[in-house]
Every structure is written in C-alpha cells, then in structure tokens.
Amino acid sequence: MANKKMEVFVNLTKKDTVQALEQKILPGSLVFDSLNPFPGYYHELPTDADSIYLYMILDSQYPLEEILRATQNIEKQYDWNFDAGKAYITIGTTSLDAIRLRHLPTLDLVEKIQEAYVKQGIKFLMNKKLKGKLEARTKIVKFLNLEELEPGIYLNSDDTTFAYIVISKYLDAEEFIKVSMDVKYNWDGHEFDAASASFYKEGTLYEVVRIRSDKMDANYLKAIQKLYEAKINK
Incomplete structure (x- = not known):
C-alpha cells in the first residue's frame, strides 16, 4: 500500500x-x-x-x-x-x-x-x-506536504532531510529543551537536529518533534520517537 x-x-x-x-x-x-x-x-x-x-x-x-x-x-x-x-x-x-x-x-x-x-x-x-x-x-508557520511512513511518523515530501514524529504531550520551551537534552545524552545512533512543532491533521492538533538528518527511514525515526516518549514519561 x-x-x-x-x-x-x-x-x-x-x-x-x-x-x-x-x-x-x-x-x-x-x-x-x-x-x-x-x-x-x-x-x-x-x-x-x-x-x-x-x-x-x-x-x-x-x-x-x-x-x-x-x-x-x-x-x-x-x-x-x-x-x-x-x-x-x-x-x-x-x-x-x-x-x-x-x-x-x-x-x-x-x-x-x-x-x-x-x-x-x-x-x-x-x-x-x-x-x-x-x-x-523563532516561530514559523507554514503549510507542508507530508508522507506518513507509519502511524505517528511523517516525512517531508518536498525535502526528505526533514521528518516529524508525534509525541504524546505538549512540552513548553523549557520542557522541550530538557527532554531533548536527555534524549541526546542517551542516543547513540546517527545524530539529528530537533525542534518543537505541532500540526493540524483531520481536525486534530498533534504535538510533534521536527527531526532533521540525512538518515531518514521509519526504523530510525521510530527509535528517536521511542526515546522521546521514554524521557517524557519518566
């Protein structure tokens, strides 16, 4: 499919x-x-x-x-x-x-x-x-074309060095920095840049992390997503 x-x-x-x-x-x-x-x-x-x-x-x-x-x-x-x-x-x-x-x-x-x-x-x-x-x-607002690789995992169709992973809760600026630092300290895979984001899809607001890297596949992004969830809910 x-x-x-x-x-x-x-x-x-x-x-x-x-x-x-x-x-x-x-x-x-x-x-x-x-x-x-x-x-x-x-x-x-x-x-x-x-x-x-x-x-x-x-x-x-x-x-x-x-x-x-x-x-x-x-x-x-x-x-x-x-x-x-x-x-x-x-x-x-x-x-x-x-x-x-x-x-x-x-x-x-x-x-x-x-x-x-x-x-x-x-x-x-x-x-x-x-x-x-x-x-x-900075806060940037715009429309993006995304491709859903798996539930909660999205790739930017126009620039595949960007992806978006859904997380379970909103993090304010201070919380996002703390959680992201925690994730980085415990990550031994290919490095990436992260930013706080959200998007509207089918009437629902999703809290997401924008990932930028030159290594983009579902397994890589799922591993980052799993680590974010672990640090958010610890």
Whole structure:
C-alpha cells in the first residue's frame, strides 16, 4: 500500500543565532541571516540553496493569508525558486514579524524578492539597526506536504532531510529543551537536529518533534520517537 500523503498546517518553534545582512537587501531594511539553523546536527547536509535561511523583518503583523497570497502572486509572476513562511522572532524583549526564506539559489535575489513583496502590499521594517550575533527564538508557520511512513511518523515530501514524529504531550520551551537534552545524552545512533512543532491533521492538533538528518527511514525515526516518549514519561 502506498504511503499516505497529506498537506498540513505546521507551527515550528526553535532557537536560532542570527545576524543582520549589510548588503544585497532593500536599503534601510532589516534582514537576518540564520547562522546555525540546525545546531544539533554536525554532519554535512546539502549546501548552497539549502544552507540559506533568512528572515525579512516586516513593518507590522500581516495575516497569514496575505503573506500566502503575495507569495503565490510572486511565484506566478517570476521564475524564482524559494520557500517562504511566516515567522515571529523574539530577541530579548523585542518582538518582530518576518517572512522566513529558504531554498534561495543566491543572496542576489533577496532585494528583488523584497521589492516584489512591496508591490504586493507587504512592507518591511525600515531604519532599525540590530548589530552583531543575536540569540533569537523563532516561530514559523507554514503549510507542508507530508508522507506518513507509519502511524505517528511523517516525512517531508518536498525535502526528505526533514521528518516529524508525534509525541504524546505538549512540552513548553523549557520542557522541550530538557527532554531533548536527555534524549541526546542517551542516543547513540546517527545524530539529528530537533525542534518543537505541532500540526493540524483531520481536525486534530498533534504535538510533534521536527527531526532533521540525512538518515531518514521509519526504523530510525521510530527509535528517536521511542526515546522521546521514554524521557517524557519518566
């Protein structure tokens, strides 16, 4: 039987280290480069476009449908290959709204993409300076195409270095860090990066862990899932 495929609405929360770009952006705008988007993973993964993760800071909060509509219009108008999601960034006491970009073939496209969003009515925060390497907490919301390998085990159909494993309860930020550290200390398999997430499927909200690794199969993911459950319920 073929694995079940579906589109889901995903919320992803993680820590990130970011730094503002100085060039190749709309003059006066604030665009952060993610310096270490997968801190728990140290093996080489595909580079180039896959290594670019950017946050284009918005001038205000826009409804998700406005971001989606603008993105779709840009994709229809231009032959650009990129992935966009809505993001919320907290740096200290500063909260910022953003569009998260990835899969850019080159940084040379950033200013052009910003200009295209402006034409769609999406404006960017101007003349705000945040310098140096900054520790940020980010929340990303987007739609994903998933393939169910087994009950509670899902692979990202568009990028198979990402998977999602269902866990039995919600973990707040502090609990997730503690449990994930516990899992890592007791894991002797191929390394991976983990982030807290949730998604809606058939009217139900599922608590999940986003896994990134270059080793993705059902047995590998089930072993990680089993260890998470053991540490959650100990």
